[in-house]
Structure formats: structure tokens, C-alpha cells
Amino acid sequence: MAKKVYVGLSGGVDSSVTATLLKQQGYDVTGVYMKNWSQDIPGYPCPWKEDFQDAKRVAVQLDIPFKMFDFEKQYHDKVVDYMIDGFKAGITPNPDIMCNQEIKFKLFLDTALENGADLIATGHYARANQGQLLTAKDANKDQTYFLYRVSEKALTKTLFPIGDYTKPEVRKLAKQFSLATAAKKESMGICFVGKVGIKEFLQQYVKTKPGKIISQDGKLLGEHDGAIFYTIGQRHGLDVGGGLPYYVTGKSMDQNEVYVTSDLNDNKLWQKSFQISSLHWINQPPTPGQKLQVRTRHRAPLEECQIEFIGSRATIKLTSQLRALTPGQSAVLYDGSHVLGGGVII
């Protein structure tokens, strides 16, 4: 009896190829569209209907059963609220990491199992092996940064067929299979929500006031439209001209002030160690003092580091300075191609 796999079909190329590969490999495949968000933001109509249609088309092409799981409420509670609360608190949260943790590899997994699935699969560029998370073949597209909070248990029930291919290969396969989504453009922006800028999105939920932009030497440079919109290292959107570009080094939510510097080497922008909390380890916690690598933003190169634990937190010590480490964003630890887990920068 072939194993039953529920594949998350987003309506994009990657998940389409995922489903196709699994079917070829002899699995009993069911395609599932997760409806997590359907609201329009002014100027940015929500693409969920087109995505749903594309997912359905692929399911029809492959002649596999197709379902829709409606997770809108849970997505809003677990991901959207988390994101808005984080921004309100002055940090820069990463909603897509939360989405993987709470929705795709918890709710979707559980729902699929309840529906009789043996396994789930997604179109992530990553590899899972016996409960371990490994980086993708295509280092350029590797998405393990977004997956470090997934549980070992979930990984034992997850397939990432795409992880063994490069993006160009996936594109080629999609073409070979004549998938309806073969030529679809990469989707970007907050997972599921569409191409909305974070600012436009937040403005739907938060009222903001103008505040001061203050330079490294205490000078008032201008006004911003709300400290909540700015994040560490950010250059654009300040509307301050005159000479050199300015980068955000910090902000005060209480004062509604944004602090910037025009000095690229400003020590506020560079750190050689930092702390993380909300630790999550997929298998075992790493060993203090062990030589590891860390990634502090998606697609950033891996940096050598060591970890030290302090209660429920940990300190990451780097061998070179990293730019604009941002509270709320995640630091993910690797031992070569093995993803260990990580935590949230504080």
C-alpha cells in the first residue's frame, strides 16, 4: 500500500513540482491548499483566489485529490497577531518562521494526519532525514532559515522533495511536466498575504504619529511617520537627504524616535556577539564551545560562532563582526549542513 502524502500546494512552481515528483515516486498524493489569508489591503488585492485556482489546476493535471484547509483564524491568531504585537513592541518579528512553526508544520501536519495522511510534504528548499533538518542542495535557495523552529517529530513525517534539486532544475521539471504553474513568477512578501509592503500592512492595524529622526551626534534631522515602521540597519524611507546615506541604529517606541547614523562603521551597527532567547533545538542543543555556524538573516552567509547558555537564553560569539543584528529576527545555528535550531535575537 502506497504511503499517503498530503502536499501543501500553494499555487506556485515549487509546490507543484513537489507534488509531481512524489506522484512519480509512487506515493498516494493529495494536494491541499491552505487558505490562511484572504483579506485585501488597499492597493494590494489578496492573491488567494488565483493561487487556489493554480493549485487546483495542478491537482487536476496530476489527477490527484485536492482539498482546501481553512486556517484563516489560526493564521491570524498565531502569525498575524504575533507579527503586529512584535512590531508594536518595537522589535522586528519574522512572521514566516512563525507560520512554519505553527501552521505548516503543526496545524497542517496534524490536520493531514487526522485526515488519514501518513506524511506531509511542502515545496521548501530543505532536506529532512530521520528527524534532522539539512540544508538544500541549492545553497542559493536554501530555506532552512525559515524552518529552524520545526519540531523533530514533524520532520520525521515531512518530505521535501525539492531539496534535492536546484531552482533551475525545478523550473525545468515544471516545464517538462507542462505544469500550469511552470512560468509563474516567484512570489514574495509575507507568506500568503501577498505583495503588500510591511508598512501598508501595519497601517491597517496601528495608528501612528510623526516623530523625530536623530543623528549619531544628537542632531534633529527630520521627521518620520512612525517609529514602528523602521528596523535596524534600514536606509530607505527616512526621507533625509544631504551627503551620505543614513542607517537606522535604533529606536524608542516610548519617545517615538528613530536614531540613525551616517557612519557605515558606527559601532552601533556592528556586533561581535549577541543574545538570543526563545531557544528551539530540533534534535539536541548544541554543545557550548563547539565550532558552529550561524545565520542571522535569510540568505546571509554562514558565520563562524560558538554558543554559551545563560539560563533560558544563550550568547552567540562570532569571530567577525556582523552588521545590523535586529531584535525579533532569528539567529539559526548550523553544524555544516545540519540545522540545529536557534533563537530570537534580543
Add this chain to the structure above:
RNA sequence: UGGGGAGUGGCCAAGUGGUAAGGCACCAGUUUUUGGUACUGGCAUUCGGGGGUUCGAAUCCCUCCUCCCCAG
């Protein structure tokens, strides 16, 4: 209303007779399943206003306006 200095696109800023550098910002695009970064492209027929000299002026002359500094 005495003296000195300055006015170039939203900002900073080259250019002192030969037909408007550059940077920042902004906009668009690329990269990217968060935010951010980075990269590419676009962006003054015009140099505070008005006259004049000249084949030709942002650059010279006259005049008006504005700002800054020192005097008072």
C-alpha cells in the same frame, strides 16, 4: 538700507564665458517565501527674480528679492 558673505533639482554640492559633475533622498526594476541590506535604471533645457553685454552666461555688468555673519 554700515561692512562682509551666500543664493545651482527635496537636501548636500561641483562648475568663474562654451552650452548644468557627483552624492543623498525619491521613484521604478532586480535579488529575496519576514523586515532590512545590496544591485541596476530614472530623476534640473536649467542655475533666487528681472534687465543688459556677448556668436554664446550658472559663470561678466546693472537692479530687485532672500538668507547668514560682523558691526550697531
